[in-house]
Amino acid sequence: MRPTVRRIAILSAITTVSVALSAGVASAQDTEVPEPSSFTSMFTAMATPDMVVNADGVATPGEEGATGTFNYRINSDEEIICYDITLNGVTPPYESPARTATHIHEGTAGMAGPPRIAFPNPEDDGSGALRSEGCLQGPFTTGVAPEGTDTGEGFSLAQIEADPSSFFTDSHTANFTAGAVRGQLTSVPMGGVATGAGGAASENWAPVALGAAALVGAAGVGTLVARRRAQD
């Protein structure tokens, strides 16, 4: 039992109201929670109309000129996903048989697939863009149960981490029920980038003994291929 359960319960009671206002019936699951202290993975998706396919996998372009950036941070140990979604040029009303119309689906590029997570729909933030951000904790439900079982049941965030390219994200509207925009998930690295080893560029630079082996970890790789010159 996590020590924060009580706090989460109180928060979810508060956020359930706003979720209910913007997204219809809120479930007891899919709880809105505070941001966790750490993440196990991060993903982004550039969603565009040309990526949309219908339920039969047939290309079905979404809203012309629309785009969506979907940024996700996952803590798969706590089954929490934080979302930061921005849509430009997408015209509500939203429409979907699921509880909301903004989803992560399981499906590779060009293929249809069932929704696994339903997020609160992005709403106008005053700048003209539609925004939705927060964190949800599973187990997840979508409100869609074509064969009697909710399409979120049995899903866990670890499945996204294992194979992000098998998942896509989208928003559905009344005019574009197959999707106004859609994009496949791609991984982004976490934390800073380790691109320095010497201290020569340091703001606190001081001379040190040079000549130590620089390429830690470069051993153990198999056949080296000849460098080709790409810009002759």
Add this chain to the structure above:
Amino acid sequence: MTTAPTALTPPPVVAPAEPAAVAIPSIGVRSDLLHLGLAADGSAEVPADYALAGWFREGGRPGGRGPTVLLGHVDSRDGPAVFYRLRDLSPGDAIEVATGDGSVARYAVDRVEQVPKDEFPTFEVFGATRDDVLRLVTCAGDFDRGERSYTDNLVVHATRL
């Protein structure tokens, strides 16, 4: 926890749309590009060769939506490395990225920013963008000799011309 560099050589054949080399005339940079992914700890894989920059292959590529992200070391234990002079770039400076089919995409620097690694703006650098943009990343700030690591990253933001 591994931050050891792992990518050793550029791929022998680069797909037509994928970045093969970068040139930054104003600071004398010219490098074939390694193709980089994620390290085991979820951080960005970085070049094993300090003389070469690398392309983060999970992200964008020239001609598409962005961002195209290139990573390069500022220095090694032996001295300056491929992106040592990145901090000298100014708005408007040109950056050229050649792709596998030999075409060259030209970008212009918008801004150069220094960010603490422990507050790295992941999605400002690696997050999906509507436009064809380029990011160059290296190290900056104070150097921690115990960790053999810099405290900050330098990020160059550029837009397709």
